[in-house]
Amino acid sequence: MTILVTGATGVVGRRVVAELLKAGRHVRALTRRPATAALPGEVEVYEGDLEHPESLRAALAGAERMYLFPVPGTASEVMALAAEAGVRRIVDLSGAGADDETFEDGYHVVERAVEASGLDWTHVRPGEFAGNWLDWAPSIRTDRVVRRPYGGAVTQPTHEADVAAVAAAVLLEDGHAGQTYTFAGPEALTTVEQVETIGRAIGERVRFEEQDPVTGREQWIRDGYPAEVVDWLFGMWAESARDPAPVNEEWAAVVPRVTGRPGRTFAEWAAEHAAAFR
Numbered sequence: 001m002t003i004l005v006t007g008a009t010g011v012v013g014r015r016v017v018a019e020l021l022k023a024g025r026h027v028r029a030l031t032r033r034p035a036t037a038a039l040p041g042e043v044e045v046y047e048g049d050l051e052h053p054e055s056l057r058a059a060l061a062g063a064e065r066m067y068l069f070p071v072p073g074t075a076s077e078v079m080a081l082a083a084e085a086g087v088r089r090i091v092d093l094s095g096a097g098a099d100d101e102t103f104e105d106g107y108h109v110v111e112r113a114v115e116a117s118g119l120d121w122t123h124v125r126p127g128e129f130a131g132n133w134l135d136w137a138p139s140i141r142t143d144r145v146v147r148r149p150y151g152g153a154v155t156q157p158t159h160e161a162d163v164a165a166v167a168a169a170v171l172l173e174d175g176h177a178g179q180t181y182t183f184a185g186p187e188a189l190t191t192v193e194q195v196e197t198i199g200r201a202i203g204e205r206v207r208f209e210e211q212d213p214v215t216g217r218e219q220w221i222r223d224g225y226p227a228e229v230v231d232w233l234f235g236m237w238a239e240s241a242r243d244p245a246p247v248n249e250e251w252a253a254v255v256p257r258v259t260g261r262p263g264r265t266f267a268e269w270a271a272e273h274a275a276a277f278r
């Protein structure tokens with residue numbers, strides 16, 4: 001059985017590929033840049049671009065299962081081609097906020113396209129990736145500081161390896177069709193606690209400096225984040241800082257249930273990525 005992994009050179013996609021190879025499966029990988037993909041030798045690499053669905057025909061031919069990296073604009077066409085090619089199972093990477101239809105180009109667009117395809121589908125909806133905080137690496141490396149608003153905001157960071165493990169389990173095992181797995185890591189941590197955890201991972205004190213939200217907003221927009229995304233994120237964090245939620249046990253239970261192993265902690269993630277912060 002052939003499994004096609006799109007987004008295969010990504011943080012999650014590479015790990016999905018590794019899990020499938022470990023399980024002895026025949027893996028095809030889609031990339032826009034095969035020359036620099038650096039995927040394992042056993043992987044059959046296909047050039048293609050999800051924004052140009054026709055470019056996927058060769059990769060789809062003969063594939064029975066597929067991990068879909070979310071590209072909303074073309075998701076319907078990609079799904080139609082997948083169905084035509086004989087793919088039977090789709091596992092789509094989505095996000096915990098998929099029910100929020102604030103953004104026209106959001107995860108819900110991909111989810112609806114996947115559901116309309118007539119194929120067996122499973123939505124993988126992770127919460128905030130631990131890896132987002134690689135954004136802090138430059139200021140931690142140079143000044144051992146993180147400057148941000150809402151130090152008291154609580155999130156439940158999700159290790160990307162757990163996202164891949166959930167996706168791989170769904171690709172490999174039966175019984176997940178029609179399920180929506182919304183999940184996150186095992187702990188709820190404030191931003192300040194996450195900064196301290198990175199400090200422990202590198203064996204140095206890392207300071208948190210509370211930034212005023214107006215300055216923070218300007219900086220994020222300068223850094224390239226769309227204003228509407230910044231406002232949405234800051235709104236959530238402001239609310240969380242005012243009223244920090246405890247760990248969402250339902251979300252924390254999904255990784256152990258689906259993968260059979262405990263969810264990875266933020267401390268594990270920080271230890272694995274310590275070199276980026278030193």
Ligand SMILES: NC(=O)c1ccc[n+]([C@@H]2O[C@H](COP(=O)([O-])OP(=O)(O)OC[C@H]3O[C@@H](n4cnc5c(N)ncnc54)[C@H](OP(=O)(O)O)[C@@H]3O)[C@@H](O)[C@H]2O)c1
Binds near residue numbers: 011030049070071127
């Ligand atoms: N960050 C979060 O907190 C969070 C939370 C929930 C969900 N998510 C979802 O997770 C995604 C990130 O996953 P990730 O970390 O694995 O991604 P990533 O590291 O950004 O990599 C995505 C890969 O997808 C491929 N890709 C991008 N656009 C493509 C296109 N048009 N056609 C074909 N391939 C394309 C790229 O490969 P090539 O360059 O080799 O083609 C890239 O390596 C986000 O985009 C979001 O949808 C994120």
